[in-house]
Amino acid sequence: MSIAVKSISCADDDAKTIRMVLLNDHEGKALVLLPANMLLNLVSIWKHSGRHLQPVRGSDATKFFSQAALKIELGQEKLFQLPVFIDSSLEGYEHFNVIEAYTGLSFEAHKEWFKDHLSQCSLGLTPHAIEQFQPAGSDEQVITRAVERFTTLRIQQRLEDTLGLPPLPMTMQRLLELRSDPIAGIDDLLPLVCSDASLASQVMSWAGSPYYAAPGEVHSVEDAVIRVLGFDLVVNLALGVAMGKTLTVPDDTPRDGIPYWKQSVYVAATAELMCKKIPVESRPKPGLVYLAGLLQNFGYLILAHLFPPHFALLSRYIEANPHMPLEYVEKQVMNVTREQIGAWLLSDWGLPEVVVEAVRHHNNLSYDGIASHEAKLIYIVNRELRRQGLADGPIEDVADSLLQQLGLSRADVDEVVASVASNTGDLDALVHTIMHAH
Known part of the structure; x- marks a missing residue:
């Protein structure tokens, strides 16, 4: 399953939009507010709060922020009864144009809703700030x-x-040589495939895959390579799979x-x-x-x-x-x-x-x-x-x-x-x- 994340700008000049993040731990849920152009630094909130707050999974965030009650102000105000952590850059804000990344839920929140139970610290990092601390060189x-x-x-x-890191098997080294040889063809590839039982089995499985929709049954490795898959696809699939499986x-x-x-x-x-x-x-x-x-x-x-x-x-x-x-x-x-x-x-x-x-x-x-x-x-x-x-x-x-x-x-x-x-x-x-x- 994949959760589509709503588009939120990360540009350094987009600091007026405030991102709302739901975290939880064994003590319960908490909200974090920080500029949308920032990365939430989990280590900072752990050190500040003394809690090991973790992000809820995307599907749970989607379910939580899709509640009908959060579409009206009364429900939004109730949401902010949770403990609230805000980035120190938002200290002077009285109103927050908040947005939630998984659902795109957005509304105006008021500091008076949570001023008695907010905690403020440095929570976020902009892309520019992250880049400044990266090592230089090749x-x-x-x-x-x-x-x-x-x-x-x-x-x-x-x-x-x-x-x-493990070295590539000999068969894969030979496939790399074929990949780099501009005159290599099926006559060079077939003996290599047939000599490696695992590779031959994979090629037969790929050729039989519904995606390639081969007409009729595939009866041999030669049939799979010549009639269904072809030189390029066999070499590329074999290389990609071999490297991934290392x-x-x-x-x-x-x-x-x-x-x-x-x-x-x-x-x-x-x-x-x-x-x-x-x-x-x-x-x-x-x-x-x-x-x-x-x-x-x-x-x-x-x-x-x-x-x-x-x-x-x-x-x-x-x-x-x-x-x-x-x-x-x-x-x-x-x-x-x-x-x-x-x-x-x-x-x-x-x-x-x-x-x-x-x-x-x-x-x-x-x-x-x-x-x-x-x-x-x-x-x-x-x-x-x-x-x-x-x-x-x-x-x-x-x-x-x-x-x-x-x-x-x-x-x-x-x-x-x-x-x-x-x-x-x-x-x-x-x-x-x-x-x-x-």
Whole structure:
């Protein structure tokens, strides 16, 4: 299940809108008020209150703030009988234009409702403030500092040797070689697939998936590769799955979020379809776009692998700040983002540079490198899928000017998203085959 988060601006000049957050612990519920352009720093409220208040899960917040009583002033005033914590920047406010992120509920609250039971402290951080405290340097230097700060590891040699990340199996190394070989074809791929029983089983499962709608039964690996899937799809699916399965999908993820493999497959499938709408003369290679989409969230698994206790904290921060771009939440909690650490490892493993760059910069609209089209395409796909409840993150508008840069129209985008939304059952079946591959 995914909860669509209403759009709230995080711009530094949007401090007049006040975000309302519901927290709870064994003592009961509490409300927090802070400017909507700020990240709620849970550690600050824990230190100030002496309570271990946690954000309620998104579905519970939606249910709570959708109560009919909260649509009238009497119910709104009653809501503020809860303990209220306000950010110190709101000290002089007598009236608050409050908004709740999960439901979009908004109304004017009056300080007189809760002036006898409010508590004031510094609770929030703007994106600008978060950036000011981030370590400088290359991605590898940033990752090294984060590892040294948040683990007992001390980096004394090559970073990849220190972290204990598993190497890719030999079959996957050979697949990478094929992916990078411009003249490699099915005759090179088939012997490799047939020699690896696990990979052969996966290929047969994918070919039999309803999403690919193969005419007739698939009788052999050769049939699956040649008639149904093709060279690019087999290589890209195999690589994406192998890399994802080198690390365990974490348990303590943000509640009500989209599962890792489901989001990966949805983004990859949508990005590939949308790529084919781009004019031929400027169109990226659909196979590389698919692989970049499948791996765009790979750094999420690495964060969970390297920083288990802090990853659990990260999940709570994401729940408390559903309006905030994930990169700022990750920078505040970990000092490193999933894009930085994911792209670093994929580069170390020898993935094509276009894929690495797309993974690194798919949330960075100012990026203008060799994977500019691929990165912008995945940016668009993520935000369109969020509107459908098929990807995690705050809902953000996609500018028509961005579509025009890729030669896409709004009609193209809507057509592709509608197609994916109507095939969720078949895509879920494909996700199932990936998750249960051995």
